Amino acid sequence: MNCKQYKKIHTILSHRITQIALHTAKPLLALSALIGSAIPAQAVTFNFTYEPGITQEQIAAVELAGNIWSVYLQDIDVVINIHVEMTEGVLAEGKLGGATPAIQKINYDKFKEGLGADGTANIHQLPTSTHSSDKYRTRLAGGIINSSNDELLTTTANNKALGNDLSGDASGLDAYIQLEKSVNWSYRYAGGKVDQNQYDFVSVAIHEIGHSLGFISGIDALSGLALPTALDMFRYSTESANQRAIDYTVGGTKYFSINGGQNPFNFTQSKGNTPTVHQALFSTGENTLLGGDGDQASHWKSNSQPYLGIMSSTISMGGIRKISRLDLTALDYIGWQVDYSPTINLPALSRNAQTKAQQIWDSQFDGNTNNDAIRDRSSDVQQMMQESGIYNWGWNGYWQTAHPAP
Numbered sequence: 012m013n014c015k016q017y018k019k020i021h022t023i024l025s026h027r028i029t030q031i032a033l034h035t036a037k038p039l040l041a042l043s044a045l046i047g048s049a050i051p052a053q054a055v056t057f058n059f060t061y062e063p064g065i066t067q068e069q070i071a072a073v074e075l076a077g078n079i080w081s082v083y084l085q086d087i088d089v090v091i092n093i094h095v096e097m098t099e100g101v102l103a104e105g106k107l108g109g110a111t112p113a114i115q116k117i118n119y120d121k122f123k124e125g126l127g128a129d130g131t132a133n134i135h136q137l138p139t140s141t142h143s144s145d146k147y148r149t150r151l152a153g154g155i156i157n158s159s160n161d162e163l164l165t166t167t168a169n170n171k172a173l174g175n176d177l178s179g180d181a182s183g184l185d186a187y188i189q190l191e192k193s194v195n196w197s198y199r200y201a202g203g204k205v206d207q208n209q210y211d212f213v214s215v216a217i218h219e220i221g222h223s224l225g226f227i228s229g230i231d232a233l234s235g236l237a238l239p240t241a242l243d244m245f246r247y248s249t250e251s252a253n254q255r256a257i258d259y260t261v262g263g264t265k266y267f268s269i270n271g272g273q274n275p276f277n278f279t280q281s282k283g284n285t286p287t288v289h290q291a292l293f294s295t296g297e298n299t300l301l302g303g304d305g306d307q308a309s310h311w312k313s314n315s316q317p318y319l320g321i322m323s324s325t326i327s328m329g330g331i332r333k334i335s336r337l338d339l340t341a342l343d344y345i346g347w348q349v350d351y352s353p354t355i356n357l358p359a360l361s362r363n364a365q366t367k368a369q370q371i372w373d374s375q376f377d378g379n380t381n382n383d384a385i386r387d388r389s390s391d392v393q394q395m396m397q398e399s400g401i402y403n404w405g406w407n408g409y410w411q412t413a414h415p416a417p
């Protein structure tokens with residue numbers, strides 16, 4: 012398999028259809044009946060908007076990715092607004108897709124409160140158990156311990172799941188997702204097939220939505236200027252665990268732990284009849300000069316065998332990636348209400364996505380532009396990035412990398 016080069020993905024745009032349209036337009040009432048057949052009544056709602064230039068097939072693929080997350084995430088009052096754009100040569104070299112989530116700074120107290128209200132995660136397994144009540148400890152470069160942290164970063168979508176939405180703007184953009192236009196994409200996720208020379212579009216869309224939900228690390232932001240994130244509250248090394256601190260450094264061996272770092276989260280996967288226990292390792296940073304493994308820290312370690320989850324940093328040609336129990340556990344622990352074993356009717360979810368894509372496509376031609384899901388939202392995206400406060404240094408966000416060899 013030759014190494015096909017891709018340019019970066021990444022960037023900006025955003026936002027979505029208004030809720031008014033969802034609740035009033037007749038065609039959408041019909042749609043909600045369809046949704047009822049495949050998506051649980053208790054589910055997160057995704058409102059996608061699309062930058063002009065996207066195809067109806069690509070819209071359907073994005074809608075399917077959202078539908079799949081909705082089957083797992085039961086936060087019934089949470090509406091997530093994401094703008095999607097097909098860009099060419101904007102993302103970094105070799106990148107298939109990128110996510111630029113809206114970011115909020117919250118108090119650690121608020122984070123713990125939100126987790127406590129979540130009802131799924133066991134509060135005693137949270138970092139609370141190893142930190143003082145309103146502060147948490149981080150291990151920094153050189154082994155320095157900072158024990159006075161009382162703030163962290165979340166994505167606005169994550170913050171909605173925590174019940175802490177501070178924006179007061181229910182219709183604001185929660186993320187901007189870019190997908191690389193020049194890639195040889197496959198759109199056959201529901202059929203389970205991808206040609207050996209193609210990348211699966213839906214898998215990458217699911218991945219980028221995953222970042223938007225809160226699967227991000229502050230370690231990826233430039234110059235160490237960013238605070239740790241909600242996900243970083245579960246990032247440990249042996250060294251940091253010994254000091255009862257999360258590990259906020261590049262490089263080394265970093266693991267996802269739900270018991271204050273005592274051990275990595277272990278989960279079992281079976282290949283044939285052979286169950287194997289895997290450790291949940293994180294990627295350790297793009298900066299190889301500082302000892303990072305070359306991948307953004309906001310991913311599972313990509314060369315772990317076998318596959319850890321949809322939030323691994325790379326995807327191969329010819330492969331389809333699915334949401335794993337590990338992915339769900341991470342989202343559970345940062346505040347989402349997770350159904351770990353839902354019934355997934357992929358054909359129904361796919362039909363629903365196709366219907367919605369058709370409606371979105373047709374709405375371009377109905378003479379009413381106010382609620383069009385396909386529209387230029389570059390100014391909304393810029394506003395979202397400015398308000399996030401961590402995109403001010405030329406850094407774009409979180410992405411997934413092409414891995415040419417299956």
Ligand SMILES: [Zn+2]
Nearest residue numbers: 324409410411
């Ligand atoms: Zn990624």
